[in-house]
Amino acid sequence: MNLILFIFIVLLGFTSYYFGRRKAYTIQSTNKRLTALPQFYGYYLAIWCAIPAFIIFSLWAIFEPTIVKLLILSDYSNQGYLDDELNLIYEKTKALSRGQFTGEITPFIEASAEKYLSLRSIAQSSKAVIVLSIIIASGAYAYKKISSNSRTREPVEKFLKVVLFTASLAAILTTVGIVFSLIFQTIDFFKVIPLFDFVFGTHWYPAKAFVRDSSEALDPTMYSDTFGAVPIFAGTFFIAFIAMCVAIPIGLMSGIYLAEYASVKVRQYAKPLIEILAGIPTVVYGFFAALTVGPFLKEIGNSMGLDVSAESALAAGGVMGIMIIPFISSLSDDVITSVPQSLRDGSYAMGATKSETIKKVIFPAALPGIVGSILLGVSRAIGETMIVVMASGLAANLTLNPLESTSTITAQIVVILIGDQAFGDPKTQAAFALGMSLFLVTLCLNIVALRVVKKYREKYE
Amino acid sequence: MKKNGVKMIKINSKNVDVFYGKKQALFNINLDIEENQVTALIGPSGCGKSTFLRCLNRMNDVIDICRVKGQIIINDFDINDKSCDVVRLREKIGMVFQKPNPFPKTIYENISYGPTIHGMAQSKNEMDEIVETSLKKAALWEEVKDRLHEPGTGLSGGQQQRLCIARAISVKPEVILMDEPCSALDPIATAQIEELIDELKKDHTIIIVTHSMAQAARVSQNTGFFHLGELIEHGSTDKIFKNPENKKTQDYITGRFG
Numbered sequence: 001m002n003l004i005l006f007i008f009i010v011l012l013g014f015t016s017y018y019f020g021r022r023k024a025y026t027i028q029s030t031n032k033r034l035t036a037l038p039q040f041y042g043y044y045l046a047i048w049c050a051i052p053a054f055i056i057f058s059l060w061a062i063f064e065p066t067i068v069k070l071l072i073l074s075d076y077s078n079q080g081y082l083d084d085e086l087n088l089i090y091e092k093t094k095a096l097s098r099g100q101f102t103g104e105i106t107p108f109i110e111a112s113a114e115k116y117l118s119l120r121s122i123a124q125s126s127k128a129v130i131v132l133s134i135i136i137a138s139g140a141y142a143y144k145k146i147s148s149n150s151r152t153r154e155p156v157e158k159f160l161k162v163v164l165f166t167a168s169l170a171a172i173l174t175t176v177g178i179v180f181s182l183i184f185q186t187i188d189f190f191k192v193i194p195l196f197d198f199v200f201g202t203h204w205y206p207a208k209a210f211v212r213d214s215s216e217a218l219d220p221t222m223y224s225d226t227f228g229a230v231p232i233f234a235g236t237f238f239i240a241f242i243a244m245c246v247a248i249p250i251g252l253m254s255g256i257y258l259a260e261y262a263s264v265k266v267r268q269y270a271k272p273l274i275e276i277l278a279g280i281p282t283v284v285y286g287f288f289a290a291l292t293v294g295p296f297l298k299e300i301g302n303s304m305g306l307d308v309s310a311e312s313a314l315a316a317g318g319v320m321g322i323m324i325i326p327f328i329s330s331l332s333d334d335v336i337t338s339v340p341q342s343l344r345d346g347s348y349a350m351g352a353t354k355s356e357t358i359k360k361v362i363f364p365a366a367l368p369g370i371v372g373s374i375l376l377g378v379s380r381a382i383g384e385t386m387i388v389v390m391a392s393g394l395a396a397n398l399t400l401n402p403l404e405s406t407s408t409i410t411a412q413i414v415v416i417l418i419g420d421q422a423f424g425d426p427k428t429q430a431a432f433a434l435g436m437s438l439f440l441v442t443l444c445l446n447i448v449a450l451r452v453v454k455k456y457r458e459k460y461e
Numbered sequence: 462m463k464k465n466g467v468k469m470i471k472i473n474s475k476n477v478d479v480f481y482g483k484k485q486a487l488f489n490i491n492l493d494i495e496e497n498q499v500t501a502l503i504g505p506s507g508c509g510k511s512t513f514l515r516c517l518n519r520m521n522d523v524i525d526i527c528r529v530k531g532q533i534i535i536n537d538f539d540i541n542d543k544s545c546d547v548v549r550l551r552e553k554i555g556m557v558f559q560k561p562n563p564f565p566k567t568i569y570e571n572i573s574y575g576p577t578i579h580g581m582a583q584s585k586n587e588m589d590e591i592v593e594t595s596l597k598k599a600a601l602w603e604e605v606k607d608r609l610h611e612p613g614t615g616l617s618g619g620q621q622q623r624l625c626i627a628r629a630i631s632v633k634p635e636v637i638l639m640d641e642p643c644s645a646l647d648p649i650a651t652a653q654i655e656e657l658i659d660e661l662k663k664d665h666t667i668i669i670v671t672h673s674m675a676q677a678a679r680v681s682q683n684t685g686f687f688h689l690g691e692l693i694e695h696g697s698t699d700k701i702f703k704n705p706e707n708k709k710t711q712d713y714i715t716g717r718f719g
Contacts, residue, residue, distance in 0.1 A: 263525065342562035346625070348523060349558075350575040350632065351551035360574065365565045 001124050005057065005131060012135060013050030020045030023146055036153035044152035047159055048142030053135045060127050068119050072112050182439060185432030192426045193227045198433060201228015204396035206416055206427050227430050229437070231398040235406035239317040239388060240381035242402060246321025247377055251328025252370065258329065259336035260358055271333070278326035282386040289319035289391035301403060309393070314402040316392035320384055324377045331376070335369030336362060368452045375449035379442040385410035409438045471496040471636060471666045472517060477531035479512050479521065486512050488690045499658060499667045501677035501698065504687035505713065510670045513687070514638050517668065518554040519547050535636070552579050555629030559641040561621035563613035568605050571613040571624055572596065575632040591631055599627035600657050619650025626657065630665070637661065639669040643676065655680050674714060678702050686710045
């Protein structure tokens with residue numbers, strides 16, 4: 001029913017476009033000057049026919065269940081039920097009305113189910129009637145407008161603006177929503193675990209929290225020395241550091257090569273090839289690191305008499321670095337290319353060689369942009385999950401030895417949230433606290449990166 | 462500079478052809494440039510005058526598809542010869558561009574750039590001196606002496622162009638090439654640069670490409686007129702402007718085309 005109504009509204013929108021446009025041609029044929037191009041008449045009519053109906057349709061879909069629930073549960077009010085029990089009654093009613101209820105059927109529930117069904121059918125038919133009458137009303141209004149040849153271009157343009165604004169608003173609201181969902185859980189977490197213990201504790205062992213029987217009362221003291229985030233923050237930055245040690249030199253040098261040395265032909269093929277690296281799914285990098293690079297490093301290490309873990313920070317960081325190369329090379333290639341040719345000419349004309357020009361003129365001029373690209377690379381390295389989960393182990397060792405395994409914020413979030421978990425439990429909330437800290441770190445990095453890039457733009461545009 | 466009444470030839474070009482890919486941009490150019498004189502190259506847009514100028518310090522090397530044929534002899538040496546060291550050549554032949562292009566560095570660093578590359582100063586004092594002399598020669602010293610360590614990009618257009626001239630003369634070049642140096646400047650800045658050009662010709666040979674015939678007449682002693690990649694006529698500025706031999710030159714000078 002809903003689907004049919006929806007398709008009907010969409011089809012109506014399309015047909016009314018052609019209808020409106022034809023109307024415009026009719027007006028034109030009477031030698032009247034149109035106020036806008038004929039398609040604006042079409043758009044105008046289509047918008048008026050479809051959009052108000054669609055808005056009502058959506059609002060109805062959002063509020064109908066709530067209202068029906070209220071009406072059903074009003075029968076049970078003043079009977080001393082708790083909220084949870086009321087919810088259960090409502091679920092039972094719904095299940096019964098669908099014929100999927102298997103438990104004991106009480107007369108109360110049966111009556112409610114009948115009421116539910118009748119309410120739903122009333123709602124469905126009144127929805128259809130209301131939507132149709134709105135289509136007729138708004139469509140007639142619009143048709144009258146275009147028949148009298150009044151302005152259609154401005155309303156259509158305004159409507160487009162509103163649509164675009166809504167789209168960006170949706171993106172922003174989602175971000176805000178995510179932040180809020182993090183904030184509340186994080187606050188709950190810090191009610192149990194002191195902030196100080198989290199930020200300065202050196203022992204991360206959330207598995208200890210898994211041991212707790214959920215029927216036991218929450219005892220904050222049992223979590224002491226469990227959620228010290230220092231090892232995983234250290235691990236995160238350490239692996240990101242290893243990754244940047246690989247990505248910055250290689251990415252930067254290949255960026256400089258592409259921008260300054262490569263002939264048009266080489267660039268034409270090399271640039272897309274490097275960018276293929278960016279298209280490889282991170283899970284593929286993950287098993288490349290875990291199954292190829294890790295064991296390879298272990299073998300080399302063993303042959304040199306070193307004790308190398310198969311899940312070493314070096315393997316994870318190194319492969320992560322390879323993953324980030326295309327970001328840095330592609331972005332730095334772009335900023336280097338956008339350094340004005342006149343600066344190169346000026347330097348060459350002074351007798352500077354290519355490498356002198358790059359080192360002394362182009363690189364300093366492009367530096368802010370390059371720093372920006374590096375910071376974006378760092379925030380990717382810190383946020384990267386799959387490679388670390390697969391290749392660097394899950395035990396949070398506090399170590400600076402790249403040959404040992406260590407763990408990162410992202411990997412720990414995965415560990416915590418995989419499988420069954422109870423909401424309202426500190427071990428689950430720990431994931432939110434970690435997510436929040438990760439979000440803050442990358443946010444700061446991105447802000448700095450954007451500022452630096454912006455500063456660079458001001459210089460040349 | 463006259464020696465025994467004979468003008469010294471600084472640059473001697475023979476049968477210079479330039480190609481951009483398959484398209485020929487210059488046809489058989491034979492032009493002698495006199496020492497310590499200002500030579501103006503004039504002609505309508507796209508006539509090849511800038512291309513010719515860029516041949517003189519091999520700046521066309523920068524353009525992948527550009528090929529230069531023929532001989533350009535400076536100090537008895539063909540700069541198109543394989544043995545020519547472009548770095549040394551460009552030390553001897555400076556260039557000033559159409560749009561002021563100071564490096565995004567301080568005023569001081571802009572000037573010290575060339576001398577550093579060519580290892581011309583042994584100490585900080587020597588470098589300070591080079592910077593000061595260059596800026597003085599470019600008539601910019603008084604305006605910037607208190608802010609040598611501020612960015613060169615913060616100067617006005619005319620000041621930037623004089624900074625670029627100072628940068629060019631910092632390595633004591635024998636020849637200075639100027640590619641429409643005033644086209645991005647206002648009349649006052651233009652007048653300052655023209656005055657400067659007159660000063661500079663005491664120590665340097667100057668070749669200037671210009672769109673303004675009035676400017677060519679004001680600053681130059683010799684003029685070459687280019688049209689469609691050919692050197693139509695060249696000679697003393699007086700003669701070109703007052704008594705041109707070629708009809709095309711006359712038409713261009715009098716503003717009938719171009």
